[in-house]
Amino acid sequence: MKSKKSNNIGIFYLRAYNVLQTIGWSYILYKLLTNDYSSTIEANLWQNIKWPVIIFQHAALLEVIHAATGLVNAKPMITLIQVLSRVFVVSCVILATPYNYAASSFALPMMILAWCISEINRYIFYGLNLFGLNPYFVKWLRYTLFYILYPIGVSGELICTYSAVKYTNSHPEAWSYRLPNSWNFIFSYQILLITVMLSYIPFFPQTYMHMIAQRRKNVGSDALKKAK
16 A cells, blocks of 8 residues: 555656646647748748657656556556657657658648647646646546547648658668678668558557547546436
């Protein structure tokens, strides 16, 4: 059994985590909305939001640990899928290719917008719960906005990844390790990108249906039955 002191430390940590993530994604949203889209500078948006996105998106890896250790009531595998897909796009797609590919794609702003709205709402919802607050409107947004935001975000992720695939078509050696070599090992960056894109076929419906089930449980028919 966890001691009261350890529970208090865990709650304090989670409160701080959710507050910082809310601030971080709000700042990214501000930078996104105030970006000069008339500029001809290549990948202007990404240059303006690059480091905040890197920091706060990679910080979400902590949520896998939160779920695995029981600090929060979440399924570790679902959390891992959700977090890794975004971290992959940031680290292995946008940062791994030149600016005139994924970083300058028309899909970047729509993907970042979906991420921002989704994360701000999610962290506010969890943060308020940790302070003993549970406004129905915030809860409703948490379990409703995903209907639109998930498809938009996933579409953006796939389009950006496809931009990286196009880069590998003209640069087949990029981030790849080919035979012969002393390790007798082969790695293809292009195949990795295509494999990740194909993985959305089984994993996206799984996470989407999970959120639909969560909505039914929290603000849908199941919640109404409990309220009666």
